[in-house]
Amino acid sequence: VGSGAYRKMTDFGTHFWGEKNNGFAVLYHNMKHGQISTKELAEFVRERAAVEEAYSKAMCKLSKVACNSSQIGTFAPMWDLFRISSDKLALCHLELTKKLNDLIKEINRYGEEQVRMHRKTKEEVSGTLEAVQNVHSMT
Numbered sequence: 001v002g003s004g005a006y007r008k009m010t011d012f013g014t015h016f017w018g019e020k021n022n023g024f025a026v027l028y029h030n031m032k033h034g035q036i037s038t039k040e041l042a043e044f045v046r047e048r049a050a051v052e053e054a055y056s057k058a059m060c061k062l063s064k065v066a067c068n069s070s071q072i073g074t075f076a077p078m079w080d081l082f083r084i085s086s087d088k089l090a091l092c093h094l095e096l097t098k099k100l101n102d103l104i105k106e107i108n109r110y111g112e113e114q115v116r117m118h119r120k121t122k123e124e125v126s127g128t129l130e131a132v133q134n135v136h137s138m139t
Helices: 003-015 023-068 076-124 126-138
Strands: none
Touching: 023 076, 023 126, 076 126
16 A cells, blocks of 8 residues: 555544544434435335336327227328337336336335344444544533
């Protein structure tokens, strides 16, 4: 390790605790906030999936309208084109809905792992938390 890297490590060690020894609290807060952020992300993706599903259903409905329309005359090829494109678009959005639902499951698994790690870390650093609180009470 070069002297520059060593200097950075000592700078980190010197400055980690920050002003008024708040470094630990900042890290702990960020860890807790990560769980909140994960829940917010899952909720956003859930809402997005609902929008995509509704759009897919609306396109299916439009496809049926195109199917039931007059298939004779000069507009017949256009009705066929609208039906086919509406069906394909509905399928694309339905597939996206499925992928978003899979993503929600992955996000939820990640969130569960975050909770487990937070609990484990909380237990492991309880002595540090107590020491930091003692330092705060002395200052």
